[in-house]
Amino acid sequence: MSTKKIAGIKHVFFDLDHTLWDFEKNSETVIEQLLVTYDVERQYGITAETFIKKYKKINHKLWHLYSHKKITKEELRNTRFTKTLEKLGAKNKELGMLLEKEYISKSPYQTHLLEGTSEILDYLKPKYELHILSNGFKEVQRIKLHESGIKKYFTHVFISEEMGVQKPDREIFDIAKAQAKVDASQCIMIGDNFVNDIEGALKADWKAVYYTSRKKRIKIANLYQIKSLLELKELL
Numbered sequence: 600m601s602t603k604k605i606a607g608i609k610h611v612f613f614d615l616d617h618t619l620w621d622f623e624k625n626s627e628t629v630i631e632q633l634l635v636t637y638d639v640e641r642q643y644g645i646t647a648e649t650f651i652k653k654y655k656k657i658n659h660k661l662w663h664l665y666s667h668k669k670i671t672k673e674e675l676r677n678t679r680f681t682k683t684l685e686k687l688g689a690k691n692k693e694l695g696m697l698l699e700k701e702y703i704s705k706s707p708y709q710t711h712l713l714e715g716t717s718e719i720l721d722y723l724k725p726k727y728e729l730h731i732l733s734n735g736f737k738e739v740q741r742i743k744l745h746e747s748g749i750k751k752y753f754t755h756v757f758i759s760e761e762m763g764v765q766k767p768d769r770e771i772f773d774i775a776k777a778q779a780k781v782d783a784s785q786c787i788m789i790g791d792n793f794v795n796d797i798e799g800a801l802k803a804d805w806k807a808v809y810y811t812s813r814k815k816r817i818k819i820a821n822l823y824q825i826k827s828l829l830e831l832k833e834l835l
């Protein structure tokens with residue numbers, strides 16, 4: 600496969616979770632530690648594997664509701680662990696809230712990055728202005744960037760909660776573009792979420808790179824697709 604470099608790009612915007620910061624691995628690491636600390640397996644007979652599987656399902660549903668403004672950040676956070684326990688036959692609100700509190704405080708300090716993150720950022724940094732454009736909670740995302748050692752690469756860190764608008768809303772892309780003082784045609788968004796990162800960016804007249812394990816190529820104008828971060832070297 601021969602690929603040509605994408606012309607005209609000056610600013611590269613990265614999503615954070617699941618794109619650079621290894622959300623799955625970091626999240627699982629913390630939950631496993633907490634289940635040991637609070638003796639959940641022995642007390643309730645729930646293995647870490649079972650717990651994590653159920654938690655992910657519930658968390659995913661709640662995030663969906665949150666992103667559609669059906670529930671608040673507090674409701675999301677107050678429910679997911681308690682509900683996971685309850686669904687697994689361990690009704691214990693106190694423990695649920697404790698797990699939530701510890702999870703929130705510990706997870707941003709995890710430092711697993713997706714494969715190729717540092718290498719690709721080192722490669723791109725001398726050639727482009729790099730930024731983060733993330734849907735997420737402000738106190739959490741900034742710690743992740745700092746702790747994982749990648750903060751230094753980014754000129755601007757745009758976080759939806761601070762901006763009052765989320766991807767895929769066109770407005771967040773317009774604000775980021777204006778603050779970076781750049782034209783839409785010079786911007787490219789790299790992310791793993793097709794709706795939030797890709798459709799959002801394309802609607803704002805940016806280019807986009809979809810980071811996905813799926814093999815099937817999606818053919819849309821101004822859209823590129825990669826399976827690993829290092830493939831960006833062929834495009835940028």
Ligand SMILES: [Mg+2]
Pocket residue numbers: 614615616617618790791792
């Ligand atoms: Mg993501």
